[in-house]
Amino acid sequence: MNDSMQAVVPALFTVLEKPLHLNYAQVGWISFALNITSSVLQPAVGLYTDRASKPYLMPFGMAMSLLGMVGIALAPSFWVVLLAVLLIGFGSAIFHPEGSRVVYFAAGNKLGFAQSVYQVGGNVGSSLAPLMTLFVFVPLGQIGALWGTLFAAAAIVVLLAVAPWYKKQLVDWRPPGEDDPAKRIYPDTVLPRKRVAVAMTLLVFIVFGRSWYYSGISNYYQFFLINHYGLSAKQAQIPLFLFLLAGVVGTFFGGVWADRIGMKKIIVLSIAGAVPFSLVLPHLPLVWIYPTIAALGFILMSSFSVAVVYAQHLMPTQVGMASGLTTGLAFGMGAIGAVVLGKAADLFGMTSIMQGIAFLPLIGLLALQLPSDRQRTDIKRMVKYGAKG
Known part of the structure; x- marks a missing residue:
């Protein structure tokens, strides 16, 4: 709503x-x-x-x-x-x-x-x-x-x-x-504060890059299809719809898989795994665009919700702040990035922009430097039993 x-x-x-x-x-x-x-x-x-x-x-x-x-x-x-x-x-x-x-x-x-x-x-x-x-x-x-x-x-x-x-x-x-519910007892964190700060910086930067690419495709790829392939405005909506629809499905399954194999693995597989599809997308024949852009949307957005949970994992005493940084600041900056890409398209042409942003998912390789989420005890379990002694 x-x-x-x-x-x-x-x-x-x-x-x-x-x-x-x-x-x-x-x-x-x-x-x-x-x-x-x-x-x-x-x-x-x-x-x-x-x-x-x-x-x-x-x-x-x-x-x-x-x-x-x-x-x-x-x-x-x-x-x-x-x-x-x-x-x-x-x-x-x-x-x-x-x-x-x-x-x-x-x-x-x-x-x-x-x-x-x-x-x-x-x-x-x-x-x-x-x-x-x-x-x-x-x-x-x-x-x-x-x-x-x-x-x-x-x-x-x-x-x-x-x-x-x-x-x-x-x-x-x-x-x-404890009078303030926001000060519930959690273990301070298994990770040193400095490492948490570095990990959060990397995560926000990764989400920022993904959001720029997502904004570029969702806002401007239809113009690329019209100019480069001669599609009508209505025809150009079909690949975009496939991208967005597959992204919704990927968002759901990414969260399910993260519970099974770990959040870091899903983030790496999602953003870095989108690289081959993003690099070939601006150069494909029209018939291959439809399955490729659907696969790209599914893979890219499979880490959308996982990044939020991973941020909460890093900052268990600041769940609201963690959520705001990943779903708010980083994604909002991606929307501002769409304005920058639009200005760049006016200067250099839409084809150059589509070929240029294809490299943005490479930022996902930074996820390899994130600490593993499988090495920590479940925070909720520690709180539940620790608070009761």
């Missing part, structure tokens, strides 16, 4: 352009405002909630998004739209780190599986944008954004039901005499 509301914003661009007299620069600022608030602010929110988790913060964030949807539907000008989008972005930034913590508590011994389900929900919500444009916003116009408030209302009802359970988890995991 949350990511569906985020998808409403770009889906409304073509609808808002004429009645509000928006130029392309203003459209770009709207997109930038959404990404900078919903993604880049997540680590700050995660840091705050790690210190003082508040179960009812999630429905509050969703209420902000609901107000944002109303604002977009009734906005008379660009500035009101921008303010409404900021509300949606802030609401999303509040929701995601706390949502990841809820998933962490609910996962049991299947952290990869649980996080993959959570991320698949977001990916499916984001994929609704074209359908909403076709069936809601084009027929109804700007006022059709009010339908988005149904997503927010449904999410608030669910979160109000989840909040008491979440509050109980925080209490149950709190050691006797």
